[in-house]
Amino acid sequence: MKQDILDKSPEEITDILKQIGEPSFRGKQLLNWLYRGTKSFEDMTNLPKHTRIKLKERYMIGRVKQIKKMTSDNSDTIKYLCLLHDSNIIECVVMRYDYGNTLCLSTQVGCRMGCSFCESTRQGLIRNLEVGEMVGQVLMVNADLGEAEKRNIRNVVLMGSGEPLDNYDNVVKFLNLIHDPNTLNISFRNITLSTCGLVPRMRELADMDMPITLAVSLHAPNDESRRRIMPVASAYSVREVVEAAKYYFERTGRRVSFEYSLMEGVNDGVEQAEELGRLLEDFPCHVNIIPINTIEGAPYRRSPEVRIQLFEKSLRSAGIQVTRRRELGHEIGGACGQLKRGYVDTLQR
Ligand code: SF4
Secondary structure, three states: OOEEHHHOOHHHHHHHHHHOOOOOHHHHHHHHHHHOOOOOHHHOOOOOHHHHHHHHHHEEOOOOEEEEEEEOOOOOEEEEEEEOOOOOEEEEEEEEEOOEEEEEEOOEEEOOOOOOOOHHHOOOEEEEOOHHHHHHHHHHHHHHHHHHHOOOEEEEEEOOOOOHHHHHHHHHHHHHHHHOOOOOOOOHHHEEEEEOOOHHHHHHHHOOOOOOEEEEEOOOOOHHHHHHHOHHHHOOOHHHHHHHHHHHHHHHOOOOEEEEEEEOOOOOOHHHHHHHHHHOOOOOOEEEEEEOOOOOOOOOOEOOHHHHHHHHHHHHHOOOEEEEOOOOOHHHOOOOOHHHHHHHHHHHO
């Protein structure tokens, strides 16, 4: 199979063109076509014909194909199912905010982290996504939002299926690629990477000179309760995760946010909020509380409103900055993995 040219960095694109005898300025021309969403080398009319033929012989453009799209009732969330070349399916979600469109994308097919509340890990890790498959999600969505919106994706969140730091090299290459002024020119400050807390990789990322926002999925204030819902807690303690987050903040100056999914009777008590408050005391961070959607057949239930509010209040009284994450389109399967499961179920019926 031909290689996907979207896997290539700007430097690699320049080298490819050099190898077929073209000057380096052709690299910018080619990138310009690719990141405007052009799907065929033949349409790149400012490249010489023989160059277009050579490119077409060796490369393809993009391997991500939209197969289903669901829009929430108020149109502020759009969820896409995408087919990959090997018949695997991934999903990504666009969230519309006043300040622009944000894309939440996947970094792996499946995930091996085994968080017990997460649909994406049910079948384990199937494979890592290639760089071009992450780029392809952004370009697919840009094409779908189209000219009419004139508001292409400006914010990227790595929070779909997969643990981004478990696909480290491809994810770092992808982030550098979409940040490049000759591609999508997305500011590092507009990128958030969510991790379940792979401590060595968090520290490595801190040293990369890439000031993106780090969101750490904590979901519990101590090792014992975290181990019950997140197997990764057996490898890295809550203390180690928080220390790595502090290191990230020191190195990048970027405030870290901790994600805390509230599940009724599991981690939503006032005493747990107080323990979390003590854990994060004196660390200028942010806690995002996320009341989970109740998923049919899953063992966890959404916390009642009164418990959510008490939890939030208790964290605030401990001096922690808290936000409650906007709840995304319940009716379109807002939780990670739900839409994919619904689609696959339909195929199997
Ligand atoms: S929550 Fe994230 S890290 Fe945990 S299993 Fe799901 S995709 Fe993987």
